[in-house]
Amino acid sequence: MFAQVMSYGLEGMDGYPVTVDVNCSGGVPRFSLVGLPDAAVKESNERVRAAIRNSGMRYPVASVVVNLAPANIKKIGAMYDLPIAVGILIASGFIEPEAARGILFVGELALDGSTRQTPGALSGALFAREKGYRAMILPEENTREVQCVNRVELLPARSLDQVVRHLNGEERIEPLEAVSYESLRSSKKPEKDLRYVRGQQQAKRALEIAAAGAHNLLMVGPPGSGKTMLAECMPGILPDMTFEEALEVTRIYSVAGRLASGDSMLTERPFRNPHHTASAASLVGGGKDASPGEISYAHHGILFLDELPEYDTRVLEALRQPLENGAVFVSRVRAQHAYPARVMLVAAMNPCKCGYYGQGGGRCRCSPQSVAQYQGRVSGPLLDRIDIRVAVRSVPVEALSEPDPKAEDSQTVRARVNAARSRQIARGASVGVYSNAQLDSRMLREICALDDEPQRVLSLATERYQLSARSHYRVLRVARTIADLADEDRIGTRHISEALAYRLADSSGMA
Amino acid sequence: MTRAAACRKGRMKFTREQYFRIWLAGVEGIGARRFAALLEKYGSAEAVWEDFGESMKWIGESQWLALSAARNRDKAASMVESIAKANADVIFRDDPGYPKMLRDLDDSPPLLYVKGRADLSDEVCVSIVGTRLPSDYGVRITREIAGDLARSGAAIVSGFARGIDSAAHHAALDAGGRTIAVFACGVDVVYPPENGALFERLLTSGGSIVSEYPPGTSPMSGRFPARNRLISGISRGTLVVEGRWRSGAKITAGCAVDQGRDVFILPGAVDAPGSELPNRLAREGARVITCALDILDDLNLMVLNSNKRANKKKVESGANVKYAQAGDKPVQSSADKKAEPEGNNPVNKTIKKKRSAPAAEEKTEEKAAQIQELPGLARQLDAEQALVYKAYMSGYTDVDDLVERTGMDAASVNTVLTMLNLEGIIQ
Numbered sequence: 001m002f003a004q005v006m007s008y009g010l011e012g013m014d015g016y017p018v019t020v021d022v023n024c025s026g027g028v029p030r031f032s033l034v035g036l037p038d039a040a041v042k043e044s045n046e047r048v049r050a051a052i053r054n055s056g057m058r059y060p061v062a063s064v065v066v067n068l069a070p071a072n073i074k075k076i077g078a079m080y081d082l083p084i085a086v087g088i089l090i091a092s093g094f095i096e097p098e099a100a101r102g103i104l105f106v107g108e109l110a111l112d113g114s115t116r117q118t119p120g121a122l123s124g125a126l127f128a129r130e131k132g133y134r135a136m137i138l139p140e141e142n143t144r145e146v147q148c149v150n151r152v153e154l155l156p157a158r159s160l161d162q163v164v165r166h167l168n169g170e171e172r173i174e175p176l177e178a179v180s181y182e183s184l185r186s187s188k189k190p191e192k193d194l195r196y197v198r199g200q201q202q203a204k205r206a207l208e209i210a211a212a213g214a215h216n217l218l219m220v221g222p223p224g225s226g227k228t229m230l231a232e233c234m235p236g237i238l239p240d241m242t243f244e245e246a247l248e249v250t251r252i253y254s255v256a257g258r259l260a261s262g263d264s265m266l267t268e269r270p271f272r273n274p275h276h277t278a279s280a281a282s283l284v285g286g287g288k289d290a291s292p293g294e295i296s297y298a299h300h301g302i303l304f305l306d307e308l309p310e311y312d313t314r315v316l317e318a319l320r321q322p323l324e325n326g327a328v329f330v331s332r333v334r335a336q337h338a339y340p341a342r343v344m345l346v347a348a349m350n351p352c353k354c355g356y357y358g359q360g361g362g363r364c365r366c367s368p369q370s371v372a373q374y375q376g377r378v379s380g381p382l383l384d385r386i387d388i389r390v391a392v393r394s395v396p397v398e399a400l401s402e403p404d405p406k407a408e409d410s411q412t413v414r415a416r417v418n419a420a421r422s423r424q425i426a427r428g429a430s431v432g433v434y435s436n437a438q439l440d441s442r443m444l445r446e447i448c449a450l451d452d453e454p455q456r457v458l459s460l461a462t463e464r465y466q467l468s469a470r471s472h473y474r475v476l477r478v479a480r481t482i483a484d485l486a487d488e489d490r491i492g493t494r495h496i497s498e499a500l501a502y503r504l505a506d507s508s509g510m511a
Numbered sequence: 512m513t514r515a516a517a518c519r520k521g522r523m524k525f526t527r528e529q530y531f532r533i534w535l536a537g538v539e540g541i542g543a544r545r546f547a548a549l550l551e552k553y554g555s556a557e558a559v560w561e562d563f564g565e566s567m568k569w570i571g572e573s574q575w576l577a578l579s580a581a582r583n584r585d586k587a588a589s590m591v592e593s594i595a596k597a598n599a600d601v602i603f604r605d606d607p608g609y610p611k612m613l614r615d616l617d618d619s620p621p622l623l624y625v626k627g628r629a630d631l632s633d634e635v636c637v638s639i640v641g642t643r644l645p646s647d648y649g650v651r652i653t654r655e656i657a658g659d660l661a662r663s664g665a666a667i668v669s670g671f672a673r674g675i676d677s678a679a680h681h682a683a684l685d686a687g688g689r690t691i692a693v694f695a696c697g698v699d700v701v702y703p704p705e706n707g708a709l710f711e712r713l714l715t716s717g718g719s720i721v722s723e724y725p726p727g728t729s730p731m732s733g734r735f736p737a738r739n740r741l742i743s744g745i746s747r748g749t750l751v752v753e754g755r756w757r758s759g760a761k762i763t764a765g766c767a768v769d770q771g772r773d774v775f776i777l778p779g780a781v782d783a784p785g786s787e788l789p790n791r792l793a794r795e796g797a798r799v800i801t802c803a804l805d806i807l808d809d810l811n812l813m814v815l816n817s818n819k820r821a822n823k824k825k826v827e828s829g830a831n832v833k834y835a836q837a838g839d840k841p842v843q844s845s846a847d848k849k850a851e852p853e854g855n856n857p858v859n860k861t862i863k864k865k866r867s868a869p870a871a872e873e874k875t876e877e878k879a880a881q882i883q884e885l886p887g888l889a890r891q892l893d894a895e896q897a898l899v900y901k902a903y904m905s906g907y908t909d910v911d912d913l914v915e916r917t918g919m920d921a922a923s924v925n926t927v928l929t930m931l932n933l934e935g936i937i938q
Binding site: 199200201202203204205357358364368371372391393457460461464482493494497498500501502504 | 642643644646784908909910911912914915920921922923924925926927928929930932933
């Protein structure tokens, strides 16, 4: 008997259809799996056989051939256990062939027949909705991950037995009721609050602007000046993630198998801080299966690189292209995938190797060459992609522990950031632009048209400081954000000149 | 190729003796002192060429070998040719264009290679040296002082290095004044390479590039200390702006002391790394100065023809300003000068008051008044700008510091700082 069951594979973030063909015929009992399966797929033979038997059904005494089509793409993982098992059961007459038509199957099986969590279920659910499948049967452990997907029937199954009884109409699985994204949002307070950062007015302002427009930020200051603490406050003031953003972020984590079984959709913007010994592959993505890197895990959130010059120069250079494009194209022998990587780069560095260059007390013992060499480890082109540079001064340690009575808390700042970001979304959502950092040069000309006086100031600065074209545009984007924070439609002289201050911060700590 | 042919090819015509002097001075290991000793013993450079032999070994084994190897007509000819190729000139020690102050030294170079203006007989030269990694403050004050000195007619001498040196050259040129860069390599070698633009600018604006090494010589660490003696040697005084205790600027200051020239220092914050050298030099007796007029004053140069309300602006305009050295040409007789108590000199009085300590506010007001007088500045400062400007002038450390002192928020302070910077009011 022959049976056909639909499943899907993952190509980067996106699903593609995989047809599971099963043929049972008389002859010497054997199991053969074709269609470029990897080791995990091949082993499904054993899992499927045990799961069928332990669910109280008979495994056919026949020659079983399973083909995963298209046969020329490598299939990875244990996600085909359930479709293969269903296919075999149809072929051996336990399930009516009609019952499985139009249903997408995915899931790993345990030996006792229960289902196990599978990576990439969210991508699968979106694939099922897009392709108009009648329903999708997936492991129960993936429920929370896909619960915001509407307009498609999602059937979470506990076990193979439950799937069979559902298909045979004996006991229906209750379809998931779509949950609204808003209800998932928690209102929990951020771990680190700006209220606990004393002074640092300059840095806090820079943080606020960076958060509002998703601009890249570089903090320069001596050890212990609170650069890391400031960076850790960033998640607390980032604007709320929109549903579309949350969907993209959750998909990345889902595809990489980084969601725990209870995890629902991610509602907090990610904050990733890879150690400075990170390799290029771990940062931008790669490996033999071309898997996503930290920059993709930080999509729509923050990639925090502490001690920037300590990173391998080649690793930093590899960040340049994704920072500009908001996506990574990872090519390997076996696969080529595109992953989204629209991150806010937040970096921190010391001004020199010993960390005290430009500080009082003559504490810096670095030679001028060593200072230049240390700062030279961060290349000009990378620096050019950082919109906001700010010097962080050292603050006495004891002052850090108690809240500053005058300081604003993160909630207040976040409210302003949210308002500014809403303006940006209202302006650009129709063309897929959710923050000022995404504005391209054509849109900048439309949105950031300058009046005479601001234009004069910008031209003066461009000439005086010999700003590159890229710098020029970046100043405009930051100025746009500052104007958004001030709730103004036109960019004024004030906004331009403040934006320039963060661009030209070289004198206050950076040589 | 004959010597005469080589001369014809070149831009300059050298006498026979000059030709041999260029040859002799270009021999590796023959410095100013050996050159002088050889000339004294044999009478002329040509005689050194003619009489060369074992008897000359007293100059030292390695130098003798170098001399022997260089004593080759083709090599000598190509040496002279390279000068023309580099579009350079040669000034001999007895030429009128040779720097006056340098001639008096016992190790003055027998000849100098020059690019740009070949007349180095500037009446007043002041050198400004300092660190290659200066602070904001260092660059700002260097520009101010170098600009003022240049406007008042002094030639600014420096070493063309990064940082303070470049700032001094630029400020002199910005002021439309004269500047001399002393190289530790050939005058046709741009070092550091990023100063290419300054190199061109210097040559097209009447500046000079000087070196005692033949064209094509590459920069080597050993040549910089020797070069530093020329910087201080050309100048009446040397201003040290910022630097570490062990630094090139310290060597220049040491040379100035050995040569009996004045050393000035710009005081810095005691806890800034760049203040190490100037502040220690001050303890050892260097003159502390705070503005260009302090230097002119100490060098016994007075600004003449200025009206009673002499102020910094007068120096800036520089139109009627001339120098006279006290006791030199009696424009103002020494008797008059003695009769007039020091404090009554209107120039000195105004300037000293300007920088004198606790009058920070007074200084700011005075400066603000000047700003409004400056041409090209269309509008006066508004209230916010004035507040930030005042705080900035009384000592700038960082933006947070200004935020605290002005009570304004960081956004406004940044805005105002950029505007002041763009308008050229602060640097």
